[in-house]
Amino acid sequence: MSAVTPARPTVTPDASAPARPGRQNGAGAGQSPFPASPARPGGRAPLAPQPEGPEGFRRPRPRPAPRRSANPAVSVIVPTRNEARNLEIVLPAIAAVRPAVHEVIVVDGNSTDNTVAVARRTLPWARVITQTRKGKGNAMACGFTAATGDVIVMFDADGSADPNEIPAFVNALVKGADFAKGSRFCKGGGSDDITLLRKSGNAGLNTVANRLFGTRYSDLCYGYNAFWADLLPQLELPDPAAPQPEDGSMLWGDGFEIETVLNCRVAAADLTITEVPSVERERMFGETNLRTFADGTRVLRTLMAEHRRMEQRRKASGYAR
Template sequence: MNQKAVFIDRDGTIVEDVPYCNSPRKIRLLNGAGKAIKRLNDQGYLVILITNQSGVARGYFSEETLGEIHNKLREELDCFGAHLDDIFYCPHHPSEGCTCRKPSTGLIERAVEKHGINNNLSYFIGDRLIDMQAANRTGCKAVLVPYAPPETDYFKSDVTPDSRPSFLAGDFTAAVDWILADAAGEAAVSVIIPTLNEEHNICCVLPRLLRVPGISEVILVDGKSTDRTVENALRLWPEIKVINQPGRGKGNAMRVGFEAACGDIVVTLDADGSLAPEELPRYIEPLFDGYQMVKGSRFCRGGGTSDMPLFRRLGNFIFTKMANLVCGCRYTDLVYGYHAFRRQILGSLCLKSDGFEIDTEMYIRATRKGLKVKEVPSYEAKRMEGAGKLRSFHDGARILRTILRESVHG
C-alpha cells in the first residue's frame, strides 16, 4: 500500500468550533483551510475527515442532519477547488466504549482498509490531544493546531508519549506547509546551544526543550566548561551531540555549531534560560512559508524583556537605528540572539565574527543579500543563575565596529 493520506479533524481544525453544530448554516471554514486542502489534493494526498460526533447519540441532531452539514462543508471547499476524499464519523456517546471514537483508532483503520492507505506516509491534523493519540497509535505523524506560543495548553499539560505531536502549527495552513516540507525531507531541525559553565541552567533548559516537538538534533558547543555542564547535558539528553569549542567567544561557538548541524533548519538557543524553548515553533513555522531567516525581537508588538537595564536598551536602540539607516535594514531589535534560518543560506552569509556581534553581522548580511527575513515577538527573561558573559561596553564596541564595517564593505 503506497497511498498517502492526510486525516483531518473537523471542529476547530478546518471549521469554526461550534459545540454540537446542528445546522449547515453554522458551518464556517477557517481562514486558509480551503486553499490548504487544495494543495494537499494537488500533491496526491487523500484528504479524509475523521470526526467525533456524539451529538447524534445525545439527541442534538440526527445522522441525516449531520450528512447535510457535511454536504455544506463539501460545497464550501468546492469554492476553492478543494475536496474531501471521504468522511468517517463516530456517532456514539463517550460512555458507550466504542472502538471508533477518538482517541480509539477505529475510524482511521476503516479508512486505511477502504483506501489502501500507507500510514507511514500519512499525517493527521487536529486541535486536541485525542487526535494526536489516534494518529500516533496508527503510525501517522501528528500535527497539533492551533498553537498559540508560548502560553499554550500543550506546554501546560502533562503530555504522554502517545499524545506528543510531530509538529506544532499556528493554523491549518501552517500544518500543511510543514507536512509538504517534511514529506520532501526539508523539515529537520537542529538546535545549537553554546555553553560555558552553565551546569545549573542547562538542567532547566533541556527538560523544557525536550517538550518541543520536531527537533532532530541538539548540538551543545561547550567552551571548556570547568563545571558539570556537559555531564548534566548528557544525563538529561543522552543523544545530544557535544562539541568541544576550539576557539573562544559566542560567535565562534555558533559558527562551530552551524558547521556541525545536519538539519535543514538551524535554531540558536542560549543555555542560561533567558530564551524560552517554548517559543521555538514560532521561529520555525515561517520557514515553511518561504522565509529564509526568522529573528526574535523584544521590541515589536508582543515582545518584551526583564533582563535589559536602561543603558543597554539605549545602546540597542541606537545600534538598531544605525543599522537601519546605513545598512538598509528594517529591524526593531538588532542585538538579540534568538533566531532560526535555513541552513542553505550559511554559505552566502560568510560569517566571521567570534563574539556577541555575530548576531548583528548575520542580520545585516541577510538584509544585504536580499534574504526574506521575518521578525517575531519574543520575551527575554532574566538568566536563571550565575553571571552573564556579555560585557556591555566591550561587546557594544564590537557591535558598533561590525555595523560600520558592514556599512562600508557590505
C-alpha cells in the first residue's frame, strides 16, 4: 500500500486488508454474526466501572502528546439512540477484537429505551456519555473530544459494521494514512443492505465529490472510518460545549452530514486517505433512519458548501493550485 500524499488528495486502496465475508450462514435475527466476549481485553490497565446513568459531557483531561506508533491506543466511538437490543450484540463483539481496543465510548442521544442500562450491563468498562445537542454529528464530536486514544474509530450501533475490521483500519493508519475510509465498493468490500437506488445515488455523489475535491473516493456515503486523533483540530467540528440554537436548528456538522463533512475536510487539508474494504451487514434490530432522497439531497448540499469553504480558505491564504 502506498501512503504518499500527492499534490491533490488521493484515495489509496489498502491492498493488504483481507477480504471480508458477508453475513455468516445461520446468523439470523437475534443471533450474533460476531464472536462475543464481554470481558475487558488484556494488554492495558482496565478502566474503572462507571456509576449508574450516563455522564454529562465534560471537557476531558488534557490529551497526551500525539503518538503515531505501530501500537496505537484505539478509541471506538458508538453513537446511540434507542439501540438497546443491538448493543447487547455489538459491544461484546467490539470487546472481542484483537488487538484489543483501548476504550469504547457510547454517546447516547437521550434514548427512551434502556440503551444506557444495557451498555452498562453488557460492557461495564465502556464509557457512556450524553451528547450535548441533537444529531449524529454532535454525538460524534462529543465522542471525539472525550476520546483518549491515539486512533479514533467511528462505529455505528446498529450492527451493520463488523468490529473484526477494526484492525484493518488501524493497520492502514499505521502504514501511513491520516484517514482510513471504509468502502463497500473497493475490492474485498460489499453490502448485505444496500438497494440499487441507494447504490446509484452513492455513485453519483462519489463523482461529484471526486470532481470537487480531486479525490478518488469509491464510497462517499459510508460512515465506518478511522483517523489519528491528532487531526481533530484541523477538522474544526462544532464545539460540543456550544449551546443548542434557540430556534431549534442544528449547527453545521451536527447532523447526518458529519460523515460527508469529514470526507471533504480531510481532502481539503491534503491529508493522506486510504480506502479499507468493508462489508456492510443488515441492521440487526430497529428501523433505519436513512431517507434516500432527503439524505442524498443533504449530502449534495454538504459537498457544495464544503467546496465553497475550501475555496474561500484557499483564496484567503493565497493557495495556488
